[in-house]
Amino acid sequence: MTRLNARIPEGPLAEKWTAYKSGSKLVNPNNKRKLDIIVIGTGLAGASAAASLGQLGYNVKVFCYQDTPRRAHSIAAQGGINAAKNYPNDGDSAYRLFYDTIKGGDYRAREANVYRLAQVSNQIIDLCVAQGVPFAREYSGLLTNRSFGGAQVSRTFYARGQTGQQLLLGAYSALSRQIAAGTVKLYNRRDVLDMVLVDGKARGIIARNLVTGEIERHAAHAVVLANGGYGNVFFLSTNAMGSNVTPAWSAYRKGAMFANPSFTQIHPTCIPVHGDAQSKLTLMSESLRNDGRIWVPAKMKDVEKLRNKEIKPSDIAEADRDYYLERRYPAFGNLVPRDVASRAAKERCDAGFGVGSTGVAVFLDFADAIKRKGHDAIDSLYGNLFQMYEQIVAESPYETPMMIYPAVHYTMGGLWVDYELMTTIPGLYAIGECNFSDHGANRLGASALMQGLADGYFVLPYTIGNYLANEIHTPRFDTASSEFNLAAQAVTDRLQQIKNSGGKESVDNFHRRLGKIMWEYCGMARNDAGLTEALYQITELRHEYSRGVKIPGRLDEYNPEVEKACRVADFIELGELMVRDAQQRRESCGGHFREEYQTSEGEALRNDDEFAFVGAWEYRGRDVAAELHREELQFNEIKLSQRSYK
Amino acid sequence: MNFTLKIWRQKNVTAKGEMVSYDVSGISPDSSFFEMLDTLNQKLITTDGDPVAFDHDCREGICGTCSLYINGRPHGPVKGVTTCQLHMRAFKDGDTIFIEPWRAKAFPVVRDLVVDRSALDKIIQAGGYVSVNTGGVPDANTIPVPKEKSDAAFDAATCIGCGACVAACSNAAAMLFIGAKVSHLALLPQGRVEAAKRVQNMVACMDELGFGNCSNTYACESDCPKGISVTNIARMNREFLGAKLFSEKEKVIKESL
Numbered sequence: 087m088t089r090l091n092a093r094i095p096e097g098p099l100a101e102k103w104t105a106y107k108s109g110s111k112l113v114n115p116n117n118k119r120k121l122d123i124i125v126i127g128t129g130l131a132g133a134s135a136a137a138s139l140g141q142l143g144y145n146v147k148v149f150c151y152q153d154t155p156r157r158a159h160s161i162a163a164q165g166g167i168n169a170a171k172n173y174p175n176d177g178d179s180a181y182r183l184f185y186d187t188i189k190g191g192d193y194r195a196r197e198a199n200v201y202r203l204a205q206v207s208n209q210i211i212d213l214c215v216a217q218g219v220p221f222a223r224e225y226s227g228l229l230t231n232r233s234f235g236g237a238q239v240s241r242t243f244y245a246r247g248q249t250g251q252q253l254l255l256g257a258y259s260a261l262s263r264q265i266a267a268g269t270v271k272l273y274n275r276r277d278v279l280d281m282v283l284v285d286g287k288a289r290g291i292i293a294r295n296l297v298t299g300e301i302e303r304h305a306a307h308a309v310v311l312a313n314g315g316y317g318n319v320f321f322l323s324t325n326a327m328g329s330n331v332t333p334a335w336s337a338y339r340k341g342a343m344f345a346n347p348s349f350t351q352i353h354p355t356c357i358p359v360h361g362d363a364q365s366k367l368t369l370m371s372e373s374l375r376n377d378g379r380i381w382v383p384a385k386m387k388d389v390e391k392l393r394n395k396e397i398k399p400s401d402i403a404e405a406d407r408d409y410y411l412e413r414r415y416p417a418f419g420n421l422v423p424r425d426v427a428s429r430a431a432k433e434r435c436d437a438g439f440g441v442g443s444t445g446v447a448v449f450l451d452f453a454d455a456i457k458r459k460g461h462d463a464i465d466s467l468y469g470n471l472f473q474m475y476e477q478i479v480a481e482s483p484y485e486t487p488m489m490i491y492p493a494v495h496y497t498m499g500g501l502w503v504d505y506e507l508m509t510t511i512p513g514l515y516a517i518g519e520c521n522f523s524d525h526g527a528n529r530l531g532a533s534a535l536m537q538g539l540a541d542g543y544f545v546l547p548y549t550i551g552n553y554l555a556n557e558i559h560t561p562r563f564d565t566a567s568s569e570f571n572l573a574a575q576a577v578t579d580r581l582q583q584i585k586n587s588g589g590k591e592s593v594d595n596f597h598r599r600l601g602k603i604m605w606e607y608c609g610m611a612r613n614d615a616g617l618t619e620a621l622y623q624i625t626e627l628r629h630e631y632s633r634g635v636k637i638p639g640r641l642d643e644y645n646p647e648v649e650k651a652c653r654v655a656d657f658i659e660l661g662e663l664m665v666r667d668a669q670q671r672r673e674s675c676g677g678h679f680r681e682e683y684q685t686s687e688g689e690a691l692r693n694d695d696e697f698a699f700v701g702a703w704e705y706r707g708r709d710v711a712a713e714l715h716r717e718e719l720q721f722n723e724i725k726l727s728q729r730s731y732k
Numbered sequence: 733m734n735f736t737l738k739i740w741r742q743k744n745v746t747a748k749g750e751m752v753s754y755d756v757s758g759i760s761p762d763s764s765f766f767e768m769l770d771t772l773n774q775k776l777i778t779t780d781g782d783p784v785a786f787d788h789d790c791r792e793g794i795c796g797t798c799s800l801y802i803n804g805r806p807h808g809p810v811k812g813v814t815t816c817q818l819h820m821r822a823f824k825d826g827d828t829i830f831i832e833p834w835r836a837k838a839f840p841v842v843r844d845l846v847v848d849r850s851a852l853d854k855i856i857q858a859g860g861y862v863s864v865n866t867g868g869v870p871d872a873n874t875i876p877v878p879k880e881k882s883d884a885a886f887d888a889a890t891c892i893g894c895g896a897c898v899a900a901c902s903n904a905a906a907m908l909f910i911g912a913k914v915s916h917l918a919l920l921p922q923g924r925v926e927a928a929k930r931v932q933n934m935v936a937c938m939d940e941l942g943f944g945n946c947s948n949t950y951a952c953e954s955d956c957p958k959g960i961s962v963t964n965i966a967r968m969n970r971e972f973l974g975a976k977l978f979s980e981k982e983k984v985i986k987e988s989l
Contacts, residue, residue, distance in 0.1 A: 138866040153787065154853050156893055157795040173873065209867075216869035218862045218916065218923045220886035227876025245886060251794055252889060259861035266857040274850065297842055326789040360762045365770055366791045474793065477810075477817045543866045592777045594770070638777050643744070644843040646785060647777070 090343070090702055090717040093504045094198040099723050100181075103202045106505070107548055111555035118143035121554050122306040122562065124291055126278045126333045128155030130250070130535060131518025132312030133257035134542030140264035142547060144554075147304055148261070149273045149293060151328050151649070156258040159314060159326040160538060163250025164371035164471065166234060166242035167214075167535040169207040174231050178239040180204040185724060187533060190236040190423050191498070191526020192676035192692065193726050194346070194700070196719060198505060199523050206544040207536050211243055213543060217256040221245050235372050236423040236530040236731075244532075247371050247471045253535055257542070276302070277649055278333040279580075281309065281340045281514065282573045288514035289563050290570065291333075292577045296649060299642035301578055303570045305563035308513045308550060311337060312542070315497035315519040317350065319657045319664065320609070321601025323494035324356060324369040330653040331660050334501050334520045342509035343702040343715060345502035345522035347660065348668035351529055351677050352610050353495030354427035357478055358447040367493040368478060370450070371471055372531040375420045377455035377464065378488070380427070382439040382448050384408040389439055399441070399449055399487050410434055418731040425528045425677045425690075426731060428492035432610050433688065435491070442489045451487035492610060496534060498525040498677065499667070502702040502717070506549035507541060510702075513553060517541035522700065527676025581641055584651045589634030593650040596631050600654070600661055603627070608665050613681040617669040624662045631658060663703055663712055670714060673697045685728075694726050733759045733820055736828040737772065739784055745840050745848075751830075761821035765808065766791060766798070768820055785844040793817040793957065796892030799899070800845055801832040806896035806955045814894065814957040834895055836904035837942045849895050851941045852909060858937035859930040860913040862923050881919050888916040890958045897952035897960075903944030908952040910934050911964035918971055928975035935972055 095102040095109075113121065121144050125136040128150040136148040152158060172178040183204035188195055215221065215229070221243050224230045231240040245252040264270040275296040282290040282305070290305035316331035317323035338344045355370045383389045384406050391397045410430055412419045422430075431448050434440065441447050456464050461484065465472070472483045479489070501509050501516035503523055509516050518538040525533065564570075607620035631654070639645045674683040674690035675697070683691045700717040734757040742749030756772050763771075766788050773783035789797040798815040802808035808818045823829065831845065839847040877885075889912070897908035914931050917923030923930075946965060953962045 134866075141865050152789060152795075152797065153849060154893065156853075156856075157789060157797050159790060159795070161796075162790050162792055162794050171872070211872045212869045213864070213866060215872040215875075216862065216864045216922055218885070218889075218920050220882050220889050220916070220920065221872075223877060223879045223882045225879050227878050227882075228873050248794070248890060251892075252886070255889065259856065260864075260866070262853065262857045263861045263863060265853075272853075324792075326795060327791060328789050361760050363760060363763050363767045363771055365764070365767050368792045473812075474817070477793075477813055478819070480819075480821065547866065590778065592774055594774060636777060638781070638783060644785060644846065647783065 089510065090502065090715050091504065092196060092717060093506065095505065099197060099201050102198050103205055110548060110552040113551050113555050113558060115143050117558040119145065121145065121557060122147065123308050123310060123550070124149070124304055124306040125310045125312060126291070127158065127312035127314060127518070127520070128258070128261065129158035129160035129312060129314055129518060130254055130257055130538030131542040133158070133254065133261045134539050135310055135312060135517060135546050136270050137257060137260035137264050138543050138547045139550070140267070140269035143269065146264070146270040147273060147306065148270055149276045149278055151275065151277050151296065153274055155261055155272065155274065156255060158254060159329050160254045160535070161251045162326070163535055164247045164369065165373040166232065166244035166249045166532040167210065167253060168234070168241050168532040169211045169243060169536065170204055170241060171208050171211060173229060174240045176239045178241050182239065183207060183241065186237050187524065187530060188526065188724050189729060190530040191528050192690065192729055193526065193694070193698065193721065194675055194719065195524055195526035197721060197723055202545065203524050203537060203540050206540045209544055210536065210539045214253060214256050217259060219245065219252045219256045232373060233376060233421065234531040235375060235421045235427070242532045244373065247373070247468060250535060253539065257539070277652065278313070278336070279577045279652060280336045280573050282569055283340055283511065284563065284567070284569045287512045290565065292573050297644050299640070299645065299648070301574055303565035303574055305565050305570070307554060307557045307560060308515065310515045310517060310546065311501065311520050312517050313520050315500070316657070316660060317494045317497055319600065319661050320494040320604045321597050322359065322364060322367050322605070324353060324367050327366060330656070332653050332656045334516065335656040335660060337501060337509060337511065337514060339705050340511065341705065342511045342514055343502040343704050344500070344663060345700050345702040346499035346667065347664045347703065348608065348671065348678055349498035349527050349676065350494060351424055351496040351498060352428040352492040354424055354431055354492050355450060355490045356493035356495070357475065358442055358444065358489055358491040368474070369493070369495060370475060370488065370490060372424065374450060374468060374471060377459070377467070378420065378450040378452050379409055379454060380411050380420055380448055380450055381407045381409045382434045382441060386438065389441070392441055393443070393445065400453070408434070408439065415731045422731045423528055423530060428610055429679060431492055447489040447491045449487035450490045452483055453487070456484065496529055498522065498527060498529055502700065506552060507546055508549070508553065515546060515550060517546055527678055581648065581652070584635065584655065585637050585641055585648070587633050587635050589636045591634050591636060593635055593637070593647055593654050596627065596635060597650070597654045597657065600624070600627060600658055604661055604664070608668050611679050611681050612668050614669065617665050620665045621662065624658060624665065628658045628662070631655065666712065667701055667703065670701060671697055692728070698726070733761055733823070733825045735759065735768070735823065735826070738828060738830045739845070740832045741784070741844055742841050744843055749841065759820050761819070763820045764791065765815050765818040765820065785846050787846045788816055791816040794892060796894035799834050799847060799894055801834060801899055803830050806834065806899040807957050812957060812959055834899040836898045838904065838906070839895060839898065851943070852893050852895060852906070854941060855906065855910060855934055855937050856913065859933035862917060863926060875921050877920060885916050885919040888912045888919070888960065888964050891960050892958055894957065896955050896957060898943065900951040900955035901944065901947050902949060902951070903947040905946050906938050906943040907946045907965045907968070908956060908960055908962065910938055911968040912960050914968040914971055915964040918967065927971060928978060931968060931971040932975050
């Protein structure tokens with residue numbers, strides 16, 4: 087029944103990538119010049135891919151919705167990037183990084199892809215340093231590392247709390263160099279609204295120029311999606327306001343399968359929600375958990391006194407504090423993986439021990455670390471994060487503990503891809519967060535940057551050649567062909583339809599309503615009855631949206647409401663698929679926690695006999711339920727066990 | 733909290749703009765400046781008005797997309813923050829707040845408060861990189877970099893490319909932006925190799941794009957949300973002079989041969 091073939095190379099795990107590279111087809115430099123590639127998105131994955139492909143000699147067109155490629159949301163990643171360099175001599179290796187990633191993902195990722203990721207991780211660090219990325223260094227002048235959740239070695243390279251920014255600026259500089267060289271052409275302020283297929287292969291896109299509203303057609307021999315994650319389906323998330331699923335979703339509608347959509351990551355350390363006008367949530371880096379201790383009061387009377395502002399957090403005696411992560415998980419303590427830490431915070435708040443004015447927050451306390459290491463040392467490690475916290479909350483973490491609560495941060499699910507990062511549409515690739523590939527049901531900290539750059543710099547440039555080698559006789563495409571006409575017309579019609587829906591409610595209102603449904607029923611904890619309810623409510627919302635949304639202004643001008651309207655329409659459809667996926671997966675794993683399936687201690691209870699598969703959904707039409715395909719996961723190297731961080 | 737907003741409205745790059753007055757009420761002091769503008773826009777949308785266009789994205793102070801000129805200062809009254817990190821508690825209840833786009837010849841208005849800053853991309857394309865290819869680089873620890881240098885490079889590299897320095901400068905100069913990139917790369921051994929060529933190309937590009945000369949007022953440093961220091965401009969000037977002298981000397985030597 088399944089059409090899914092991951093095309094994993096034969097041979098021992100550690101030799102698969104080398105074997106693949108030796109056996110894959112090449113395109114000679116003269117032919118590369120005749121081949122066009124479209125890259126959508128300029129985050130770590132998109133920018134690094136576009137720069138590397140341009141350098142190889144392909145003709146690259148790169149698209150982003152931002153005014154410049156340097157602003158993609160990878161820029162906001164704080165903590166770091168993992169690599170198996172083993173510089174600290176603490177026992178790290180590619181195998182260990184691979185093992186931690188598979189285990190951290192709760193055994194729902196593909197072994198071969200993850201092993202390759204671990205293998206190329208070291209090259210990323212080498213390249214970034216050569217580009218001038220100012221990673222943190224020791225006084226010896228050599229690079230330094232820190233530890234991160236889900237690992238017992240220190241393998242995380244970082245640039246203060248702005249690692250994503252520095253890595254993205256590195257990729258952006260490489261991209262700028264190629265733009266100057268003429269190998270890459272930049273299309274900024276563009277939304278990519280549809281994929282164009284010719285004879286079943288990806289051959290181009292339909293984009294909307296956000297400044298003029300013009301509908302543009304672009305053809306290519308291959309299309310690479312690097313449009314990031316879809317966390318904004320929850321309305322409130324740590325994603326940028328413009329982050330969206332639209333390019334990936336248009337690919338899904340054209341036949342690319344969407345895998346594990348319900349696998350979303352709720353990050354444990356974010357600044358809690360303050361009120362109804364809130365537009366986004368801000369992350370506080372996981373690296374803070376290296377030195378911060380998470381706690382809530384152990385006694386209900388202290389909780390009440392805190393809420394009535396009768397006492398300060400520091401008034402609560404050590405013995406009356408519940409350092410619940412250290413209590414429940416002595417081996418990993420505050421450094422348990424994100425899903426575990428998030429659920430534990432929810433458990434305490436649900437039990438009534440939450441702090442802050444809403445009772446939906448826990449403390450992240452640096453008092454001990456400041457005492458132990460000194461104010462200056464803490465400042466050099468986390469200075470900018472503390473500052474950011476103070477700007478938002480108007481409290482200094484040097485004086486009083488931070489208050490944090492989990493928030494939607496990352497999506498492990500995404501377009502299904504094979505070993506070559508190709509979707510189920512030939513010639514259409516998905517890289518970085520927008521594919522489902524490497525993180526299983528939960529991503530470890532500092533692994534997103536690693537995956538984005540691995541895909542863009544070191545994987546795709548090889549694998550895409552294997553496809554394009556067969557395309558050297560394919561001439562450039564005419565964008566006046568019937569396929570392009572049809573796709574462009576469909577986009578125009580859809581925009582007209584949204585514009586003319588004649589409703590009264592703003593796009594943001596619908597988006598907020600969708601977010602509430604998703605957070606309530608498909609967030610940190612899910613159950614069958616709730617998911618059924620969510621399905622019903624989302625279907626209602628979709629119908630209301632089609633006749634009730636109000637778009638001011640015109641289509642042929644700079645109009646942010648039009649941009650949002652397309653994105654939210656897609657989020658509503660995606661929300662429905664996420665719920666269906668969460669419902670079919672009758673087990674708990676990683677970030678997907680089904681209340682019906684837990685151990686007596688409240689830990690996620692996997693069901694490997696029935697659910698050790700990737701669930702990939704195939705679009706069957708707007709009002710028809712999507713069809714589930716399974717890619718069974720083979721674990722040859724790693725023995726499946728219950729994840730324990732105790 | 734309640735506010736009166738005076739906002740610059742302009743249909744497109746060729747249209748004539750004007751300040752228009754709006755009232756907003758019931759704003760939480762914990763709201764960000766953009767959440768306040770969101771509230772205004774929601775009201776405008778549901779009352780058949782025309783929502784105000786403004787650039788914003790990450791809303792956590794790092795992407796550099798936001799760009800408002802608030803009460804005569806880029807990113808508003810609080811030092812060291814971008815507009816998206818500005819909270820309404822920084823204002824007094826009942827205040828009148830003036831909101832304008834960045835004003836600079838090199839940054840044409842797209843609509844309302846949105847400007848086109850692609851000139852900054854062009855400057856980076858002129859040389860703001862190390863010419864290294866993917867692949868074929870040495871191990872990351874082959875070249876030690878003194879921590880002090882690396883830290884100084886990092887400080888310069890934290891520029892978010894928002895353009896506040898240009899908006900703050902009476903000459904609309906981009907010296908701080910370029911100075912930061914030139915310094916970041918010139919301080920590192922990896923970037924040193926091309927330092928002379930880089931600074932000359934970037935400065936030449938800046939001149940072509942219509943940015944003005946340094947006003948020597950330090951307004952750029954004062955209004956930079958990331959606290960980029962003007963010492964970076966001094967370093968750029970040194971690099972530039974050195975590069976010029978060196979290329980002059982080379983010319984003389986070549987001619988004498």
